Amino acid sequence: MQEPAAGAGDPVIETHGLAKRYRGGRLAVDGLDLVVPRGSVFGFLGPNGSGKTTTIRMLMGLIEPTSGTARVLGEEMPRAVRRVLPKVGALIEGPALYGFLSGRDNLVRLDAADPAADPRTRAARVGAALDRVGLGAAAGRKARAYSLGMKQRLGLAAALLQPRELLVLDEPTNGLDPQGMREIRSLVRSLAAEGTTVFLSSHLLDEIEQVCTHVAVMARGRLLTQGTVAELAASARGRLAVTTPDTAEAVRVLKEHGVHDLTVTGDRVTGEPPAGLAEPADLVAALVRAGVRVRAFGAERASLEDAFVALTGEGFDVAG
Numbered sequence: 001m002q003e004p005a006a007g008a009g010d011p012v013i014e015t016h017g018l019a020k021r022y023r024g025g026r027l028a029v030d031g032l033d034l035v036v037p038r039g040s041v042f043g044f045l046g047p048n049g050s051g052k053t054t055t056i057r058m059l060m061g062l063i064e065p066t067s068g069t070a071r072v073l074g075e076e077m078p079r080a081v082r083r084v085l086p087k088v089g090a091l092i093e094g095p096a097l098y099g100f101l102s103g104r105d106n107l108v109r110l111d112a113a114d115p116a117a118d119p120r121t122r123a124a125r126v127g128a129a130l131d132r133v134g135l136g137a138a139a140g141r142k143a144r145a146y147s148l149g150m151k152q153r154l155g156l157a158a159a160l161l162q163p164r165e166l167l168v169l170d171e172p173t174n175g176l177d178p179q180g181m182r183e184i185r186s187l188v189r190s191l192a193a194e195g196t197t198v199f200l201s202s203h204l205l206d207e208i209e210q211v212c213t214h215v216a217v218m219a220r221g222r223l224l225t226q227g228t229v230a231e232l233a234a235s236a237r238g239r240l241a242v243t244t245p246d247t248a249e250a251v252r253v254l255k256e257h258g259v260h261d262l263t264v265t266g267d268r269v270t271g272e273p274p275a276g277l278a279e280p281a282d283l284v285a286a287l288v289r290a291g292v293r294v295r296a297f298g299a300e301r302a303s304l305e306d307a308f309v310a311l312t313g314e315g316f317d318v319a320g
């Protein structure tokens with residue numbers, strides 16, 4: 001059978017008006033238009049309950065959308081699920097592992113369940129996947145003795161048994177300690193460097209900033225924005241910060257010049273610059289003219305967190 005191949009420039013995931021209402025519930029996903037470029041590390045960011053897992057389930061053909069369409073690797077889901085899924089490695093809601101089997105035997109069992117996997121090359125394939133995730137030395141230990149991070153890596157190894165065009169990882173670092181998180185992140189980076197598109201959901205902003213090239217932000221089932229991480233961070237302007245012993249006078253002068261949302265912490269005054277501010281140095285000159293002793297002045301770098309707060313008016317669980 002001729003398979004319609006997705007071209008190099010086509011998005012790996014594209015949805016139009018994708019929506020899901022669970023029986024008796026409100027819209028868990030509401031009119032989602034998502035475009036995931038090939039070669040990106042795409043962060044799907046949103047607080048718990050914002051609809052990330054529901055979206056991923058629809059993308060993987062595990063549940064039917066209530067309305068709208070989803071294309072994955074150029075094909076309509078869930079209609080083409082059997083053609084698409086072999087090209088996608090997915091880690092959704094923790095890997096299904098047998099605790100009484102070793103890490104290696106878990107992979108052997110999964111590989112054997114894949115009708116397309118050649119049994120003659122199984123041992124080599126399993127060995128390579130274990131090495132890929134750094135579990136080569138622990139391959140003979142029973143999976144129930146694995147740490148959460150090791151289990152997660154074993155799940156990734158399962159997703160990597162076959163070469164994949166796309167990896168879909170639902171909260172891959174959830175519940176991991178910082179070391180486990182670092183391991184998964186560095187694995188994601190190296191997979192991306194080899195050309196695999198990675199779509200990963202997370203409720204952690206700094207995780208997205210560290211590993212992703214692109215981001216889509218979800219809240220209450222709706223997509224707030226999507227684009228490159230750099231674009232989104234640039235859309236939020238950084239705060240101005242002045243270090244001075246004359247904080248009260250500094251606040252007065254800054255307010256006069258349109259700086260708002262001013263806060264004072266010790267000898268530091270920070271605030272939102274006015275919309276039209278072209279030259280922050282003019283503010284320094286004004287402060288100095290008013291006799292404020294300026295010890296330091298700077299514009300803090302806008303983070304993805306600033307952008308998120310600007311979008312939603314809400315704070316965010318940054319470090320997890």
Ligand SMILES: Nc1ncnc2c1ncn2[C@@H]1O[C@H](COP(=O)(O)OP(=O)(O)OP(=O)(O)O)[C@@H](O)[C@H]1O
Pocket residue numbers: 022023025028046047048049050051052053054055171
């Ligand atoms: N099987 C289900 N039946 C009914 N409602 C559901 C079901 N699964 C999820 N929901 C609801 O849909 C909404 C979105 O949930 P979803 O799991 O997609 O969010 P999420 O962003 O992935 O959050 P989390 O990270 O907590 O899984 C929530 O209000 C949730 O309670």
